[in-house]
Amino acid sequence: MKLSRLLRLQAAFYNQQERRLAASIKHMVGSKPFNLSLYKLAIKHYSMAEESINGLKISNERLEYLGDAILGAVVAEFLFIKFPYRDEGFLTETRSRMVNRETLNQIAVKIGLSKIIENEYKGKNLSAHKSIFGDTLEAMVGAVYLDRGYEFCKKFILKRIIIHYDVDGIITTTSNFKSKIIEWSQKENKEVDFRTVSVTGNQRFKEFHVQLFVEGELLSEGKGQTKKKAEQEASKNACEKLNIAV
Amino acid sequence: MKLSRLLRLQAAFYNQQERRLAASIKHMVGSKPFNLSLYKLAIKHYSMAEESINGLKISNERLEYLGDAILGAVVAEFLFIKFPYRDEGFLTETRSRMVNRETLNQIAVKIGLSKIIENEYKGKNLSAHKSIFGDTLEAMVGAVYLDRGYEFCKKFILKRIIIHYDVDGIITTTSNFKSKIIEWSQKENKEVDFRTVSVTGNQRFKEFHVQLFVEGELLSEGKGQTKKKAEQEASKNACEKLNIAV
Incomplete structure (x- = not known):
């Protein structure tokens, strides 16, 4: 048994809030999390982060940076395969439209991530930070990648994120x-x-x-x-x- | 036996030039190519591409687009792990320095890719296109990814590309x-x-x-x-x- 799978044994000691989060993640990602702490971190937006004793803020920004890169790679390959006869200018432009903040915000709502975030910050005003959903979606991709590896994460992106895109709608506005x-x-x-x-x-x-x-x-x-x-x-x-x- | 491995049987029918290319690739990547045609395409820089009958140019630009994304993801994770206490601003900045054209040109020379390109375009003037080595390095990453998958490609990038970086030199000039x-x-x-x-x-x-x-x-x-x-x-x-x- 892999070390990562051993982490699943932690599930026996989840408190109620953790159990709820794990269930939501399973729903969204398609499989129970191995290492729940990654996902807990992924939903800590910097605008909501509490300062720890040494003045550092614990937030999802590093995970967001990683997730952004992984998402970029998977979307790049998706378009590469989907459009075998289009040039790299078209592919680059379409990719940047697919991973822009506005689009990611919408996807985060569609896959239910916004619900998880709203639940986490119950009673707090999230509207001040327009990109909180999109940022968190990227961080979530980073968490899935670290938790389950590239192939699993790629499947998650293809089957649970890209499926919500109106790719044809995006490309008709590309390069015209x-x-x-x-x-x-x-x-x-x-x-x-x-x-x-x-x-x-x-x-x-x-x-x-x-x-x-x-x-x-x-x-x-x-x-x-x-x-x-x-x-x-x-x-x-x-x-x-x-x-x-x- | 995987389909991709069956492609290796083609090796029996390589002509002399192909045999030489396959040997060079093996030297550079660390393993024989499964699908040599990917690597043949990877060294076709658009500035050298011949026009085919229908007016299309066959070049490595699409592979370069893909390789750029994969390289970006692997470098992102490399820095994420190497610097557990640095913020995402530092990581983003350092990554962009590591994958800029000038740096990639230098790496291409160090890993011997420039030799393969010079051999391919023997007698032609390459100096007009400053970024030909760096571009081709990205395309090569794309070819390795398609030929061997993410994990192999990641290892190739970590052990054969990133090893040539002076990461400390790069970071001392970052964010100051x-x-x-x-x-x-x-x-x-x-x-x-x-x-x-x-x-x-x-x-x-x-x-x-x-x-x-x-x-x-x-x-x-x-x-x-x-x-x-x-x-x-x-x-x-x-x-x-x-x-x-x-």
């Missing part, structure tokens, strides 16, 4: 910055113009440099290996400058 | 932005002043807002949970504005 700009220009009745400033490189490796003009004035620039990529980049920068929701 | 600024001010004979503008939050959760003044003029700002973190953040922003190497 140019159409957002065109749409905006038609609505605002402004003339938008993409100009290729330079193409550098040789036959094998090219870099396009594109500038985006609105009503004849330079608004943004973009570079890329293809004209399309450079235009996308310029459009993305323009969306940011114009505060266009993407 | 404030001292960099003080140093700079003494050299340039300028007066530097940190002012705490506001402290928001309650007893449990505080946010400090610090401004950095040089000769009485506002240069940069920073926020953080402690005064120290806010000052570091402000100093980091100041280093960027002043182009101080960190």
Whole structure:
């Protein structure tokens, strides 16, 4: 029997609150926790952390850092396999949309993690910290990883987190910055113009440099290996400058 | 016998070039490749990629995207375990230093990957693409991951990549932005002043807002949970504005 499994024997000595937490975790993760203290730590958001005697705050921030990295790797592979013909620019963009704070907050509510947190901080005002659910979801991934290893954690992410994503919804808003700009220009009745400033490189490796003009004035620039990529980049920068929701 | 192991039977049909590549990979990774085509793809840098009939370029960029994520996760855990008492700000900063392009370029030379690439593109000028070694190292991690799974890949990263890092050298230059600024001010004979503008939050959760003044003029700002973190953040922003190497 593995050492980690021995930790399960602790279950016999759980108090009521611990028993409730262990049951919730089992529900969410799909299997009883080996080392409950990891999960206890995972739900300690820094904004709620109590100061210990030596002035240190015990919080889930380190677990969040670890979980963020593991989640990133699993989502990266998920997209790599799901979209065998899409380039790395698309994959990177889609991944960053999938792991952004707002999306993770929503997922945390869907998988019931928000309930566990609300129960932990009963009577306290959580609304001041908008990202508490998303942060805790990452920390939870970190706890699952440390408790059960990569393969288990990967399955947890794929079957219990990614399943809640509207991946198609996410990708239709990915990498269509140019159409957002065109749409905006038609609505605002402004003339938008993409100009290729330079193409550098040789036959094998090219870099396009594109500038985006609105009503004849330079608004943004973009570079890329293809004209399309450079235009996308310029459009993305323009969306940011114009505060266009993407 | 796993399917992946069956791929090894291909070895009997390797041509000379493939035999050489397989031997180099074995040397570098520590074990013979199961699926050599992954590694062949990993050394196809986009700047050297030939266009296929349909206009698509076959290159290692997708593998690089995947490898980047896996490397990030393994390095994250490595630091998490190595520094049990450091906060997530330190860990994040150190990780980003460990996986930056310049560092990876150097590692690629140390583990001999640069030799494999030079051999592949014999007689071609590689110097135009500064990051070709680092990019390929990430792609190689992606190939190892797909070929052998997470645990093997983790071991490869820990024992064959991270071992070449001067981690202590990296951390002494991490999170000492404030001292960099003080140093700079003494050299340039300028007066530097940190002012705490506001402290928001309650007893449990505080946010400090610090401004950095040089000769009485506002240069940069920073926020953080402690005064120290806010000052570091402000100093980091100041280093960027002043182009101080960190």
